[in-house]
Amino acid sequence: xxxxxxxxxxxxxxxxxxxxxxxxxxxxxxxxxxxxxxxxxxxxxxxxxxxxxxxxxxxxxxxxxxxxxxxxxxxxxxxxxxxxxxxxxxxxxxxxxxxxxxxxxxxxxxxxxxxxxxxxxxxxxxxxxxxxxxxxxxxxxxxxxxxxxxxxxxxxxxxxxxxxxxxxxxxxxxxxxxxxxxxxxxxxxxxxxxxxxxxxxxxxxxxxxxxxxxxxxxxxxxxxxxxxxxxxxxxxxxxxxxxxxxxxxxxxxxxxxxxxxxxxxxxxxxxxxxxxxxxxxxxxxxx
Amino acid sequence: xxxxxxxxxxxxxxxxxxxxxxxxxxxxxxxxxxxxxxxxxxxxxxxxxxxxxxxxxxxxxxxxxxxxxxxxxxxxxxxxxxxxxxxxxxxxxxxxxxxxxxxxxxxxxxxxxxxxxxxxxxxxxxxxxxxxxxxxxxxxxxxxxxxxxxxxxxxxxxxxxxxxxxxxxxxxxxxxxxxxxxxxxxxxxxxxxxxxxxxxxxxxxxxxxxxxxxxxxxxxxxxxxxxxxxxxxxxxxxxxxxxxxxxxxxxxxxxxxxxxxxxxxxxxxxxxxxxxxxxxxxxxxxxxxxxxxxxxxxxx
Numbered sequence: 001x002x003x004x005x006x007x008x009x010x011x012x013x014x015x016x017x018x019x020x021x022x023x024x025x026x027x028x029x030x031x032x033x034x035x036x037x038x039x040x041x042x043x044x045x046x047x048x049x050x051x052x053x054x055x056x057x058x059x060x061x062x063x064x065x066x067x068x069x070x071x072x073x074x075x076x077x078x079x080x081x082x083x084x085x086x087x088x089x090x091x092x093x094x095x096x097x098x099x100x101x102x103x104x105x106x107x108x109x110x111x112x113x114x115x116x117x118x119x120x121x122x123x124x125x126x127x128x129x130x131x132x133x134x135x136x137x138x139x140x141x142x143x144x145x146x147x148x149x150x151x152x153x154x155x156x157x158x159x160x161x162x163x164x165x166x167x168x169x170x171x172x173x174x175x176x177x178x179x180x181x182x183x184x185x186x187x188x189x190x191x192x193x194x195x196x197x198x199x200x201x202x203x204x205x206x207x208x209x210x211x212x213x214x215x216x217x218x219x220x221x222x223x224x225x226x227x228x229x230x231x232x233x234x235x236x237x238x239x240x241x242x243x244x245x246x247x248x249x250x251x252x253x254x255x256x257x258x259x260x261x262x263x264x265x266x267x268x269x270x271x272x273x274x275x276x277x278x279x280x281x282x283x284x285x286x287x
Numbered sequence: 288x289x290x291x292x293x294x295x296x297x298x299x300x301x302x303x304x305x306x307x308x309x310x311x312x313x314x315x316x317x318x319x320x321x322x323x324x325x326x327x328x329x330x331x332x333x334x335x336x337x338x339x340x341x342x343x344x345x346x347x348x349x350x351x352x353x354x355x356x357x358x359x360x361x362x363x364x365x366x367x368x369x370x371x372x373x374x375x376x377x378x379x380x381x382x383x384x385x386x387x388x389x390x391x392x393x394x395x396x397x398x399x400x401x402x403x404x405x406x407x408x409x410x411x412x413x414x415x416x417x418x419x420x421x422x423x424x425x426x427x428x429x430x431x432x433x434x435x436x437x438x439x440x441x442x443x444x445x446x447x448x449x450x451x452x453x454x455x456x457x458x459x460x461x462x463x464x465x466x467x468x469x470x471x472x473x474x475x476x477x478x479x480x481x482x483x484x485x486x487x488x489x490x491x492x493x494x495x496x497x498x499x500x501x502x503x504x505x506x507x508x509x510x511x512x513x514x515x516x517x518x519x520x521x522x523x524x525x526x527x528x529x530x531x532x533x534x535x536x537x538x539x540x541x542x543x544x545x546x547x548x549x550x551x552x553x554x555x556x557x558x559x560x561x562x563x564x565x566x567x568x569x570x571x572x573x574x575x576x577x578x579x580x581x582x583x584x585x586x587x
Binding site: 003006007011014015086087088090091092093094095096097098284286287 | 299333336337338339340356357359360362364366368369370371372374383384386387388389426429
């Protein structure tokens with residue numbers, strides 16, 4: 001399996017998609033840095049400025065998260081199906097290796113690359129905010145926890161793509177990945193709106209419509225829990241003991257509605273199940 | 288026995304593939320697996336190497352059930368539609384496959400194989416810059432990396448020029464001299480005839496003939512005789528010993544399943560007091576045999 005991990009990693013580095021995503025990321029970070037330099041030009045001391053700065057940070061991380069998801073799709077959608085479609089699988093699986101070694105080797109190899117990439121994106125966005133003088137005080141534990149959840153989302157997404165790529169064709173995997181990510185994203189926004197409605201409305205009608213939106217968000221989180229992980233990341237990064245944390249996690253890119261511990265137990269089993277099911281179906285497949 | 292199958296069947300929703308194939312391939316033999324396009328040859332090889340799960344029956348490679356990791360440990364395989372990771376160089380590709388075989392320090396072996404398949408000097412080029420023939424050559428090198436006991440070659444010369452074909456034939460002969468077993472899947476009958484000891488012919492998924500190549504060809508020896516002063520009894524006796532018997536104006540034309548029958552028939556002619564003016568024998572080529580068997584199978 002180590003050979004598969006090693007060569008998967010090597011292959012990713014040689015892929016044009018990776019180079020393209022890296023260049024786009026660099027472009028994104030440059031634009032973001034330029035924006036920050038303008039925003040932080042004026043003095044900012046009020047509580048509203050700090051909330052505004054937290055929104056800027058959240059927006060930066062949100063789009064960085066989108067770019068990482070884009071890279072995950074580009075580099076892994078054909079991880080297994082591509083090997084079958086091109087015929088390269090015949091030279092690999094005629095060797096004395098088990099099929100699960102190929103699936104898990106690909107998953108681990110891609111995970112290492114994605115975690116590295118995702119961490120660079122996260123630390124760059126946070127680092128740029130600190131560099132330009134953000135008034136949000138970050139503790140190392142907040143940054144590390146935030147980094148953990150920022151990296152976890154793409155790994156969960158990767159598990160779905162690898163499982164799908166082990167069962168379906170590249171084109172179908174691409175459709176599944178994009179649809180699932182889109183649903184999770186929209187569901188997450190609906191849940192945020194639902195929470196906002198519940199917090200602001202006192203009437204029974206307002207509470208009911210808010211609850212419906214939250215439920216819709218929970219259901220989409222079960223399909224693909226990337227958005228819920230992203231919100232947890234925002235909360236971990238921006239929750240400080242300064243007493244203003246609740247305000248920092250507001251807004252479209254924030255995390256008003258926080259996932260419960262049960263959701264994280266679900267996420268653990270979600271990844272394990274997807275990999276197990278992908279391996280099982282791939283092992284039973286005629287190639 | 289290096290390869291053994293018992294009533295092995297692989298079908299796709301009850302269609303295609305192959306049915307109830309029972310084969311035995313001994314160590315050190317070059318075994319030719321022949322058949323027209325779509326007969327089930329590649330499906331059979333893919334099943335043996337573990338890509339397809341058999342519908343029913345049993346098969347073993349070197350005593351290990353097919354589909355297991357152990358059955359592939361001493362197996363080399365060149366797929367029909369060979370494709371390799373084109374972002375690697377030739378040397379990187381061979382190193383990758385050597386690692387998959389868990390070969391330690393494969394450098395010397397890689398150099399030997401590059402020499403053998405005439406790719407020395409091209410090892411640092413990317414696979415995507417290799418011609419189709421060069422890719423097939425590197426595929427042969429990959430199939431031989433682990434010093435296999437049995438090598439499955441699925442149409443190994445499909446992309447090669449005449450010189451390349453001769454070279455592959457030499458590699459097969461070399462493997463045979465090293466007591467390795469070669470399972471050659473091919474529809475190039477002349478090629479099979481030149482290197483194979485044994486063959487099996489498959490049509491519509493069923494093996495319609497198998498055995499030693501010499502025996503199969505001997506079974507179809509064509510004889511022509513010109514005789515005079517014969518009796519009707521003599522003609523009757525000869526017709527009983529042969530197949531496809533024809534008799535016209537002193538000229539007899541027939542086929543015998545065993546060449547040993549030819550001197551027996553000649554003796555019968557002399558002892559019956561007839562005069563034998565001419566006796567010509569012609570052993571069928573593999574192509575004749577193939578066309579004959581496939582033709583008969585189609586009719587039946």
